[in-house]
Amino acid sequence: MQLTKYDRTVYNNIVVKRLHYRRLCTPLFGRILTMPLDTNQRKLRGFTLIELLVVIAIIALLAAILFPVFASAKEKGRQTVCASNLRQIGTGIRMYSDDYDGTMPQNAHFYGAAATDEANSEIVWVAALAPYIQSVYKIRVCPSDQRGDEVKSSKVGTSYIFNEYVSTPSTDRFGNILEDPDVFLEYDRIPRPSETFLLFEQSDEKTRGGYNDHVHARTWFDNTPRLRNWSALLGEIEPDRHRVGGVPYQGIGSTQRRFTYNRFGGVANYLYADSHVKAIPAQRIKSWCDENYNFAKPPR
Ligand SMILES: [Zn+2]
Numbered sequence: 001m002q003l004t005k006y007d008r009t010v011y012n013n014i015v016v017k018r019l020h021y022r023r024l025c026t027p028l029f030g031r032i033l034t035m036p037l038d039t040n041q042r043k044l045r046g047f048t049l050i051e052l053l054v055v056i057a058i059i060a061l062l063a064a065i066l067f068p069v070f071a072s073a074k075e076k077g078r079q080t081v082c083a084s085n086l087r088q089i090g091t092g093i094r095m096y097s098d099d100y101d102g103t104m105p106q107n108a109h110f111y112g113a114a115a116t117d118e119a120n121s122e123i124v125w126v127a128a129l130a131p132y133i134q135s136v137y138k139i140r141v142c143p144s145d146q147r148g149d150e151v152k153s154s155k156v157g158t159s160y161i162f163n164e165y166v167s168t169p170s171t172d173r174f175g176n177i178l179e180d181p182d183v184f185l186e187y188d189r190i191p192r193p194s195e196t197f198l199l200f201e202q203s204d205e206k207t208r209g210g211y212n213d214h215v216h217a218r219t220w221f222d223n224t225p226r227l228r229n230w231s232a233l234l235g236e237i238e239p240d241r242h243r244v245g246g247v248p249y250q251g252i253g254s255t256q257r258r259f260t261y262n263r264f265g266g267v268a269n270y271l272y273a274d275s276h277v278k279a280i281p282a283q284r285i286k287s288w289c290d291e292n293y294n295f296a297k298p299p300r
């Protein structure tokens with residue numbers, strides 16, 4: 001039979017592959033399978049360099065595949081604990097409000113950033129809920145909060161901050177409370193509780209302490225250009241709190257952090273007024289900012 005040039009190439013390839021297989025795999029796997037159990041019989045021959053390199057390469061490959069999986073499973077676990085914290089806080093707020101004529105717990109807004117942790121230790125929501133949730137000083141910290149240690153070192157700091165529209169009345173410049181149709185300080189007056197946000201996850205740009213227990217959502221929207229909506233929001237809440245490897249906060253100027261990183265990956269947990277908790281992707285929050293949709297304002 002006459003072999004064509006093509007046939008010869010194919011034939012040669014097969015022979016070469018077989019040789020490679022014999023040289024590489026037979027010593028490695030064949031030796032393991034045929035290894036004598038009696039140590040006296042075993043010939044003492046070390047692994048060759050190629051065999052070692054193959055093993056190391058396989059281990060490196062497996063590690064490269066599995067580590068991101070482990071990291072994301074770990075973050076998923078922290079996100080679940082965080083959601084459970086928020087659910088308990090939601091129940092606590094409901095119980096507080098039942099005892100206080102339907103009103104929400106107070107927040108530190110009127111005491112200002114200059115006030116000390118100590119001065120605020122009576123009025124922040126964490127302190128208000130202490131009689132209702134035994135573990136409030138534990139569950140006020142989200143396990144994914146990169147500044148969790150600061151929260152723990154503060155008497156009443158927290159990873160979760162109140163929506164301004166359900167916690168902070170509008171005032172004139174003399175401090176007189178104004179009638180504001182968008183603000184609902186009483187639980188039972190919130191028109192659509194299942195669509196109204198109560199608590200957000202706090203931005204890493206905000207210092208943890210008794211004076212940071214609420215956001216200023218009125219300033220998030222109606223900015224020009226609308227990119228400023230997103231920037232204002234990132235200064236107060238962390239819409240990508242639960243992502244693998246959080247956005248670092250150290251060594252970077254606060255506003256720089258908002259633009260240096262892609263902030264659309266990951267999700268954050270949100271507590272609603274009917275006590276349900278939902279994880280919303282940062283990407284969706286960003287699109288709401290782009291549309292100038294003020295999701296913090298209680299819908300009617
Ligand atoms: Zn304030």
